[in-house]
Amino acid sequence: MVALSESFSTMTIRTVTARAGVAVATTIAAAVMLLGACLPDRAAALDTRPPSTPVKLVFIHHSTGEQWLADGHGGLGRALRDERYFVSDTTYGWGSDGRPADLPSSRGEPIGSTTDIGDWWTWFRGPDAALYQAALATWSERSCSYSRRADPGGRNEIVMFKSCFPNSDLRGSASAPPPAIGSNPLRGQACGGGDFTVANAKGIYLDLLHYFGAHQEQLFVVVVAPPMQHLTAAGSARAFADWLVDDWLDAYPHRNVFVFDYFTVLTSNGGRASVDDLGRSGGHHHRMWNGRVQHRSAGGRSTLAYPSAGGDDHPNRAGDRKATAELLPLLNAAYHEWKGDARPPDVVGPQTYAPRRAAVRRGRSVRLRFRVTDDVSATALVSVRIVDRRGRVKTTLWLGRRATGSLQSVSWRCTLPRGRYRFQVLARDASGNAQVKRGATTLIVR
Numbered sequence: 001m002v003a004l005s006e007s008f009s010t011m012t013i014r015t016v017t018a019r020a021g022v023a024v025a026t027t028i029a030a031a032v033m034l035l036g037a038c039l040p041d042r043a044a045a046l047d048t049r050p051p052s053t054p055v056k057l058v059f060i061h062h063s064t065g066e067q068w069l070a071d072g073h074g075g076l077g078r079a080l081r082d083e084r085y086f087v088s089d090t091t092y093g094w095g096s097d098g099r100p101a102d103l104p105s106s107r108g109e110p111i112g113s114t115t116d117i118g119d120w121w122t123w124f125r126g127p128d129a130a131l132y133q134a135a136l137a138t139w140s141e142r143s144c145s146y147s148r149r150a151d152p153g154g155r156n157e158i159v160m161f162k163s164c165f166p167n168s169d170l171r172g173s174a175s176a177p178p179p180a181i182g183s184n185p186l187r188g189q190a191c192g193g194g195d196f197t198v199a200n201a202k203g204i205y206l207d208l209l210h211y212f213g214a215h216q217e218q219l220f221v222v223v224v225a226p227p228m229q230h231l232t233a234a235g236s237a238r239a240f241a242d243w244l245v246d247d248w249l250d251a252y253p254h255r256n257v258f259v260f261d262y263f264t265v266l267t268s269n270g271g272r273a274s275v276d277d278l279g280r281s282g283g284h285h286h287r288m289w290n291g292r293v294q295h296r297s298a299g300g301r302s303t304l305a306y307p308s309a310g311g312d313d314h315p316n317r318a319g320d321r322k323a324t325a326e327l328l329p330l331l332n333a334a335y336h337e338w339k340g341d342a343r344p345p346d347v348v349g350p351q352t353y354a355p356r357r358a359a360v361r362r363g364r365s366v367r368l369r370f371r372v373t374d375d376v377s378a379t380a381l382v383s384v385r386i387v388d389r390r391g392r393v394k395t396t397l398w399l400g401r402r403a404t405g406s407l408q409s410v411s412w413r414c415t416l417p418r419g420r421y422r423f424q425v426l427a428r429d430a431s432g433n434a435q436v437k438r439g440a441t442t443l444i445v446r
């Protein structure tokens with residue numbers, strides 16, 4: 001597979017590749033006949049602004065999804081709220097005890113408890129799929145705790161779904177052709193075991209396109225299952241994530257499916273598990289960068305870089321915050337591509353300001369104040385860099401997502417030798433454009 005890909009991968013439409021194979025071409029024969037324009041030609045038109053009016057989104061998840069949504073952890077719920085999405089979700093037990101109804105069970109459990117790759121066939125393609133989807137379209141409740149906006153009414157326009165981390169432990173050859181769905185043993189089955197192969201997983205996702213293609217009234221957001229610290233075949237997991245983002249939709253003629261590579265985003269950090277690499281040029285990402293979609297896994301690990309304290313495979317707060325920040329602009333762009341209402345893209349980077357000089361005694365803390373403005377983005381990824389008199393970078397403070405337009409600050413404990421320095425403010429807007437004006441001022445260390 002491609003180790004480093006810089007691709008405009010959201011909803012890319014190309015001809016069926018040799019990799020997809022004859023079996024696949026047969027499976028989606030109807031789709032192959034309809035080929036549209038590719039996103040690469042339209043990349044300049046990607047609009048990362050939030051929707052102009054509230055949009056209802058339902059998220060099928062459990063476990064890691066609960067933490068990702070939580071205000072005090074991944075902050076996804078609150079970030080979606082702030083960008084005009086009204087979020088509801090399903091988790092363990094959904095579809096039983098009258099929540100929202102007693103729906104047919106899946107593998108002997110409530111449908112909400114089953115979110116493995118094979119279960120997506122049950123949700124979207126199995127004999128009771130119509131019942132599940134009807135209940136899902138009108139579900140407007142929270143199953144977990146997170147901030148959200150007022151219900152705008154109506155049905156869920158966006159269906160987002162995610163398997164949990166055991167689903168990244170795929171086996172088998174990354175290049176084996178997927179079986180026809182009628183003979184795919186993973187249909188309706190849990191992950192793990194001999195049938196949990198890359199080929200069978202591809203077959204499940206290819207079959208889902210029949211449902212998605214028949215439901216243009218909804219946008220489907222496919223979140224790649226997060227990685228674990230130890231994978232039987234990490235290369236196979238990486239290959240599958242790359243296939244979903246780069247190849248799965250090659251022959252799909254519509255724009256109502258978007259893949260977010262939660263797997264790849266969680267496979268690089270900022271040097272240790274508690275520090276993210278948001279906004280850094282290196283590392284593994286699925287984000288807007290310099291005005292384009294960047295899907296990047298430049299070698300390195302294919303396992304979880306953000307284990308929770310104690311060694312648990314649930315992504316920690318730093319990893320989930322990174323995923324939130326990288327997802328939102330892509331989701332907005334996918335929404336506008338689906339709706340066909342994209343406005344001219346944001347091509348102008350932010351301006352940054354450092355309005356107040358600072359002084360600090362060595363070993364003490366100091367508050368560094370800054371402001372970032374942007375023509376479009378309400379938030380920007382900000383870093384503060386401290387350089388010596390010769391312009392050499394002495395330290396960089398990575399501050400993550402910060403609101404634009406208002407005075408902000410960061411407290412920093414100074415360990416630099418006495419002397420005169422400057423602190424510089426760097427920022428990237430939601431489209432990944434770097435600052436066009438860099439604010440800087442003097443920092444005195446006494």
Ligand SMILES: [Ca+2]
Pocket residue numbers: 346347348349350374375376377429433
């Ligand atoms: Ca901008």
